[in-house]
Amino acid sequence: MSQQDTADLASVKDERLKEAPLILRLMRRPELGAVMGLVIVTVFFIVVANSTMFEFSGIMNFLAPAAQLGILAIGASLLMVGGEFDLSVGSMVAFTGLIFAACVVTIGLPLPVAILLTLAFAAAMGLMNGQIVIHTGLPSFIVTLAFLFILRGLSLVGLKWATGGSTQLRGVREAATQTPLDSFFYEIFAGDAFEGLFTWLAANDLIAKFPNGQPKVTGIPVEIIWFALIAALAAWVLTRTRYGNWIFAAGGDANAARNSGVPVRRVKTSLFMITAGCAALVAILTVLDSGSTDARRGFQKEFEAIIAAVIGGCLLTGGYGSAIGAAIGAIIFGMVLIGLTYTTIDQDWYLVFLGAMLLMAVFFNNIIRKRVTGER
Amino acid sequence: MASSSHTPLVEMRDIEKHFGSVIALSGVSVTVNAGEVHCLLGDNGAGKSTFIKTMAGVFRPTGGQMLIDGKPVAFSGPRDALDAGIATVYQDLAMIPLMSVTRNFFMGREPVKGIWPFRHVDFDFCDRVTREEMKRIGIDVRDPGQAVGTLSGGERQCVAISRAVYFGAKVLILDEPTSALGVRQTSMVLKYIDMVRKRGLGVVFITHNVRHAMAVGNRFTVLNRGKTLGTATRGEITAEELQNMMAGGRELAELSDELGGTV
Ligand SMILES: Nc1ncnc2c1ncn2[C@@H]1O[C@H](COP(=O)(O)OP(=O)(O)OP(=O)(O)O)[C@@H](O)[C@H]1O
Ligand SMILES: [Mg+2]
Numbered sequence: 001m002s003q004q005d006t007a008d009l010a011s012v013k014d015e016r017l018k019e020a021p022l023i024l025r026l027m028r029r030p031e032l033g034a035v036m037g038l039v040i041v042t043v044f045f046i047v048v049a050n051s052t053m054f055e056f057s058g059i060m061n062f063l064a065p066a067a068q069l070g071i072l073a074i075g076a077s078l079l080m081v082g083g084e085f086d087l088s089v090g091s092m093v094a095f096t097g098l099i100f101a102a103c104v105v106t107i108g109l110p111l112p113v114a115i116l117l118t119l120a121f122a123a124a125m126g127l128m129n130g131q132i133v134i135h136t137g138l139p140s141f142i143v144t145l146a147f148l149f150i151l152r153g154l155s156l157v158g159l160k161w162a163t164g165g166s167t168q169l170r171g172v173r174e175a176a177t178q179t180p181l182d183s184f185f186y187e188i189f190a191g192d193a194f195e196g197l198f199t200w201l202a203a204n205d206l207i208a209k210f211p212n213g214q215p216k217v218t219g220i221p222v223e224i225i226w227f228a229l230i231a232a233l234a235a236w237v238l239t240r241t242r243y244g245n246w247i248f249a250a251g252g253d254a255n256a257a258r259n260s261g262v263p264v265r266r267v268k269t270s271l272f273m274i275t276a277g278c279a280a281l282v283a284i285l286t287v288l289d290s291g292s293t294d295a296r297r298g299f300q301k302e303f304e305a306i307i308a309a310v311i312g313g314c315l316l317t318g319g320y321g322s323a324i325g326a327a328i329g330a331i332i333f334g335m336v337l338i339g340l341t342y343t344t345i346d347q348d349w350y351l352v353f354l355g356a357m358l359l360m361a362v363f364f365n366n367i368i369r370k371r372v373t374g375e376r
Numbered sequence: 377m378a379s380s381s382h383t384p385l386v387e388m389r390d391i392e393k394h395f396g397s398v399i400a401l402s403g404v405s406v407t408v409n410a411g412e413v414h415c416l417l418g419d420n421g422a423g424k425s426t427f428i429k430t431m432a433g434v435f436r437p438t439g440g441q442m443l444i445d446g447k448p449v450a451f452s453g454p455r456d457a458l459d460a461g462i463a464t465v466y467q468d469l470a471m472i473p474l475m476s477v478t479r480n481f482f483m484g485r486e487p488v489k490g491i492w493p494f495r496h497v498d499f500d501f502c503d504r505v506t507r508e509e510m511k512r513i514g515i516d517v518r519d520p521g522q523a524v525g526t527l528s529g530g531e532r533q534c535v536a537i538s539r540a541v542y543f544g545a546k547v548l549i550l551d552e553p554t555s556a557l558g559v560r561q562t563s564m565v566l567k568y569i570d571m572v573r574k575r576g577l578g579v580v581f582i583t584h585n586v587r588h589a590m591a592v593g594n595r596f597t598v599l600n601r602g603k604t605l606g607t608a609t610r611g612e613i614t615a616e617e618l619q620n621m622m623a624g625g626r627e628l629a630e631l632s633d634e635l636g637g638t639v
Contacts, residue, residue, distance in 0.1 A: 252474050
């Protein structure tokens, strides 16, 4: 093309286009709302709560439940960015918990085999969810709502069947630590991490310890490590990889994505599998932690996970959101749930907080989206 | 400019397309040469979109033949057409408003670097290319991270076209690229179409607007109720005659006069 053409076109350009200011670029980050929420909640508890809440042991106290929810929320956020919902994750935790406990206790499989089987089973369930949504064209909301009930019911039936009438299956810990191999995997999925380091730190007076020399905090609960690793991995995948770009594209406009060569069906199906896999991981972690499983495990966690994802900046319409945001959303949850016990405030305010936070987040996200996309 | 002695980039012969009992196309023939803009005109429901979707591999023709560089082909999907160098910018542009310009530009064809499992999209490269390509067409995207939703309609159209060109299209199909645009934005898009033509691509330009067609077109084919009414070369036909053909022979002289004066 000639120089003339370029010059001509340049004169047609919109002269109102100006450099995006830093503030707008910050606002463009989907997790902005979650960060602000975290700051507000932290300040609130620093002011109101007993100061022990923000000691190391206190932080571990609220991060542990935050981590369990967070793993679910990260899965939910990826799926939401991909334009779908999964309302069955809570029931999936119960059902995969049952599968896992039955593998370990009833069948007596070695722990690593049981873990693999549980994850594979969850992936298969996710595959089924995804295939039903894709092939029927029904909203994932409805399909997974059906599985919310189906899986919860199956958990009850299955538990009674596995235990001969009870809705609780005990003895997981004992059955899961019988061989050295089992114990090795048990360490990865249960208890605390970095215990040696903490003992060493205590011995050298670097952290608080009891009079007998034991550190007050014996290590970092493994679920927190899992949570951090999964959050980092999900954030990297979503923002840096090709698959991540496909997730945004599939959720933003499936048709446009397909026309551009994005394998939308495969992306969505894999997201259902990831979400179910996250549920299975939470099931494994919590079942090993408590040593038993019951049919109420994961009850209503699907809603909390979606709320955390929304607080984290996910749009209900898909195509926009953040895994880190969802992780922060989950931390806010944990902080409020546990933080209230460090105050004189009635714990049941937690539910009020939950609803209010959701409403605020959705409201805030809508404003942000309009600003970011220049929606006219 | 292309001469008729060359093999056409794409030749569509007697294409038919039936949707059940609906006959959307009943024998449409069009050729696309390198370095030429072939305008496809016709009233609503004439079959323009159906025709180009057949060309783009979205529909399989019920009858007729398709040749690329003189060789017969049968596409089994849009991917095949893309691989053969036929890129389509649909009316919906296939762009995602919530995603950044860069992410849209490279959607589905992200360049990656690093070895698995550390393989990731080379976003520095993507941003640079996007900025350069936008600059080339006179859109100064200082921040390729801005969402496509913030671009104007004409800018979006240009991004969609330049994406197709960047990824090596030989034939570019544009479905009503100017239909939703104002005068200024339209001239931006038409100038860009002209630039693309000068690079040696074949362009199929669908429009309702005879003025827009006359501005850039080398040849004009009018479709009516699934049939070709004829193909005319630039200079052989006036805007008025085209307008009348589009209306299916009905006398619309006074209307086209009016249009000729204002559009
Ligand atoms: N998938 C389909 N199933 C059945 N009929 C169809 C389908 N697609 C198009 N048609 C019919 O084929 C005919 C041609 O439609 P087409 O969309 O190609 O027209 P067009 O020339 O692009 O019109 P417009 O200018 O409004 O875009 C119409 O009568 C339409 O109803
Ligand atoms: Mg059309």
